[in-house]
Amino acid sequence: MxxxxxxxxxxxxxxxxxxxxxxxxxxxxxxxxxxxxxxxxxxxxxxxxxxxxxxxxxxxxxxxxxxxxxxxxxxxxxxxxxxxxxxxxxxxxxxxxxxxxxxxxxxxxxxxxxxxxxxxxxxxxxxxxxxxxxxMGLDGAGAPVESGDAVASVDTSDFVRPKLSPGELEALRLYATGNTTAAVARLMNVKYETAKTYLRRVREKYAKANRPASRRAELITRAAEDGYL
Known part of the structure; x- marks a missing residue:
């Protein structure tokens, strides 16, 4: 332990x-x-x-x-x-x-x-x-933390969280949860090239933030780190 x-x-x-x-x-x-x-x-x-x-x-x-x-x-x-x-x-x-x-x-x-x-x-x-x-601080290690109370969060000051458009965010969430680009397009009711463009823009924004997202696994990691999943 x-x-x-x-x-x-x-x-x-x-x-x-x-x-x-x-x-x-x-x-x-x-x-x-x-x-x-x-x-x-x-x-x-x-x-x-x-x-x-x-x-x-x-x-x-x-x-x-x-x-x-x-x-x-x-x-x-x-x-x-x-x-x-x-x-x-x-x-x-x-x-x-x-x-x-x-x-x-x-x-x-x-x-x-x-x-x-x-x-x-x-x-x-x-x-x-x-x-x-x-x-949870119940044994003398600090004040008890009850349901709904705020707790200390991880330091994300080194993260630059790219600003995503609604379309880019929806495409990211769908893709990060296992859908193909074609499936993303179908679920968003947009053309394949539109979904592909959304995902390309997301990758470009993360690249500018020095947070690699060229591969699916990296993109999923970025989405999880930023609370998008």
Missing amino acids: STNDAAGSTRPAAGPERPIRVGILDEHVLLLDSMESWIADNAPEFEVVVRAETWVDLVRSENFPTALVLMDDAPAETVPLEARIRTCRAAGARVVVMSAHDPEGARARALAAGALAYLSKSDSIQTFHAVAREA
């Missing part, structure tokens, strides 16, 4: 008057079921309001952002882990990452991107509970 903040007593403290809203992202339904059930039965200070098997499902939920996100490192996800963490942090959510594989360097990258902890899925659910309480 690795954390960004190690301070704070382990003695349980009183929970907030309102449950802290939690989102859980994991590709395994069994883990989602077990964590949601355990929290409901044993952690009244938390309430799972979003459970998602994919990143897109999480950020598109009407209940996102939550105060806390428990996130699988999900190496198969198109959007890199760091971009997912930064997006959550920029949206006002604190992040704890769960990993079954712990690939080399992932722990350091996750913490550098703003995750408060990086846990192994072999850790006990009680360990997750303790880390979640510490992350």
